[in-house]
Amino acid sequence: xxxxxTVKIDRYNYxxxxxxxxxxxxxxxxxxxxxxxxRTVEDIGRVMADCGYPSAADPETALTREMVSVxxxxxxxxxxxxxxxxLIQFHDFHNLKVIxxxxxxxxxxxxxxxxxxxxxxxxxxxxxxxxxxxxxxxxLESLFLKxxxxxxxxxxxxxxxxxxxLVPAWIYDEAVQVxxxxxxxxxVSEIDMGLDQAASRKAVxxxxxxxxxxxxxxxxxxxxxxxxxxxxxxxxxHSGTTTLRQQLLTGGTLPxxxxxxxxxxxxxxxxxxxxxxxxxxxSQLVESFGAPGTAARFGLLAxxxxxxxxxxxxxxxxxxxxxxxxxxxxxxxxxxxxxxxTCLRNGLPAAQARExxxxxxxxxx
Numbered sequence: 001x002x003x004x005x006t007v008k009i010d011r012y013n014y015x016x017x018x019x020x021x022x023x024x025x026x027x028x029x030x031x032x033x034x035x036x037x038x039r040t041v042e043d044i045g046r047v048m049a050d051c052g053y054p055s056a057a058d059p060e061t062a063l064t065r066e067m068v069s070v071x072x073x074x075x076x077x078x079x080x081x082x083x084x085x086x087l088i089q090f091h092d093f094h095n096l097k098v099i100x101x102x103x104x105x106x107x108x109x110x111x112x113x114x115x116x117x118x119x120x121x122x123x124x125x126x127x128x129x130x131x132x133x134x135x136x137x138x139x140l141e142s143l144f145l146k147x148x149x150x151x152x153x154x155x156x157x158x159x160x161x162x163x164x165x166l167v168p169a170w171i172y173d174e175a176v177q178v179x180x181x182x183x184x185x186x187x188v189s190e191i192d193m194g195l196d197q198a199a200s201r202k203a204v205x206x207x208x209x210x211x212x213x214x215x216x217x218x219x220x221x222x223x224x225x226x227x228x229x230x231x232x233x234x235x236x237x238h239s240g241t242t243t244l245r246q247q248l249l250t251g252g253t254l255p256x257x258x259x260x261x262x263x264x265x266x267x268x269x270x271x272x273x274x275x276x277x278x279x280x281x282x283s284q285l286v287e288s289f290g291a292p293g294t295a296a297r298f299g300l301l302a303x304x305x306x307x308x309x310x311x312x313x314x315x316x317x318x319x320x321x322x323x324x325x326x327x328x329x330x331x332x333x334x335x336x337x338x339x340x341x342t343c344l345r346n347g348l349p350a351a352q353a354r355e356x357x358x359x360x361x362x363x364x365x
Contacts, residue, residue: 004208004209004211005080005082005209005210005211007080007210007211007212007319007320008079009318009319009320010318011079011080012079012318012319012320012322012323013318014077015077015078015079015318015322015323016316016317016318016319016322016323017318018077019077019322019323019326020322022052022326023326023362025051025052026051026326026329026330026333026360026361026362027047027051027333027336027360027362028360028362029360029362029363031047031050031051031360032336032357032358032360033354033357034047035047035336035337035340035357036340036343036350036353036354036356036357037350037354038340038344039344039350040344041058041059041341041344044059044337044340044341044344045059045062048062048337051333053066054066054069059337059341060338060341063334063337063338064146066330066334067146067331067334068146068147070327070330070331071084071088071147071327072147074323074327077323078320078323080210080320082206082209082210083206083210083212083215083320083323083324085149085206086202086203086206086207086210086215086219087203087327088147088148088149089149089199089202089203089206090145090199090203091145091146091147091148091149092148092149092150092155092171092199093171093174093195093196093198093199094144094145095144095145095148095150095152095155096155096159096171096174096175096195097191097192097195098140098143098144099137099140099152099155099156099159099160100159100175100178100179100182100191101188101191102133102135102139102140103131103133103135103159103160104182104188104191105133106131106132106133106135107129107130107131107179107183108129108130108132127162127164127176128159128162128175128176128179129179129183130162131159131160131161131162133160135160136156137152137153137156137157140152140156149168150167150168150171154166154167155167155171158172159172159175170202174194174195174198177194177198178190178191178194178195178198181193181194193246193247196226196247196249197249197250200223200249200250200251201250201251203219203251204219204250204251207219207251212320212321214312214313214319214320214321214324215320215321215324217309218306218309218310218324218328219251220251220252220253221252221253221278221305221306221309222306223249223250223251223252224252224253224254224279225279225302225305225306226249227248227249227252227254227256227259228254228259228274228279228282229298229302230244230247230248230259231244231259231260231262231263231270232285232286232289232290232298233289233295234247234263235263235289236289236290240263241260241263241264244259244260244263245260248260254277258273267286267287270283270286271283271286274286278305278309279305281301281305282298282301282302285297285298285301296356300355300356300358303332303335303358303359304358304359306328306332307328307329307332307358307359307360307361308359310324310325310328310329310361311325311361311363313325325361329361329362332358332361333360333361335358336357336358339353339356339357339358340353340357343356
């Protein structure tokens with residue numbers, strides 16, 4: 001994935017026009033208010049229907065179908081498939097997490113001393129532990145994200161039966177790598193950390209190949225926000241600098257080393273660090289993070305910062321940014337609907353639920 005790919009904007013004329021026509025179905029501020037003020041699931045369903053979501057027996061099924069449908073549309077419209085693949089591969093690494101965590105109880109126990117050093121990726125002597133599990137992927141179906149570059153059922157079979165030949169080397173090799181990390185510590189968080197880092201590295205590889213500023217900036221902001229969240233969370237939990245350094249992702253605009261150095265710094269230094277950056281709004285949580293509601297507040301502010309970034313695509317006449325912005329906006333909208341459903345099921349007052357609403361991409365409507 002080292003060869004640079006030339007993105008030709010003129011190839012996006014038809015695709016951009018198609019997306020501009022679909023944008024009118026994205027939720028505006030008024031529809032978002034209706035969503036969070038809904039008192040029944042049927043009320044939420046009516047808002048979804050107005051915004052072009054497929055009909056289904058329940059909202060969750062409709063949301064899943066819409067997510068698959070949007071990605072399929074992107075796969076059909078994008079002249080440069082790497083844009084879509086770079087985002088879909090996050091689903092693959094999520095699915096791999098689910099599979100590994102379901103199988104590790106069936107792995108034979110061994111001492112840390114028995115774990116061999118991790119060979120280079122792709123080396124044939126490196127393999128997954130044998131699994132005595134006879135489980136199938138069917139039990140995990142509801143946990144898998146779709147679409148994915150690798151069929152989740154096939155991935156499950158490959159990992160369970162140690163069938164490297166069934167799936168691409170890039171995902172099997174990462175499964176081997178994180179399994180070695182887990183067996184050295186028996187700490188499940190090693191699986192999460194290892195695969196999160198693998199997904200970010202692979203996304204950066206796609207971005208470096210595409211060399212399209214909008215996409216690079218989106219990924220960088222996404223990784224910066226994850227890293228800043230890790231900084232605040234590890235400080236609150238007193239997890240230690242070593243843990244933070246192990247978790248930080250590469251590919252952001254904020255050097256991971258600088259973020260790690262802030263772990264032991266006073267809050268005033270973190271505030272100064274954020275002051276002249278796009279993330280200054282997060283300063284309000286530096287001293288209070290860990291108090292009830294602050295984690296949810298961080299998620300809200302982070303999502304709004306992503307939406308604010310992709311709004312620049314509305315000025316583009318055509319190009320990948322038009323399609324990417326629509327895809328990201330629809331994903332954020334789906335998250336908004338799921339939050340509204342959760343609030344409704346838990347009896348949260350409408351005013352309190354409304355405080356969790358993410359900004360609409362269509363803030364000009």
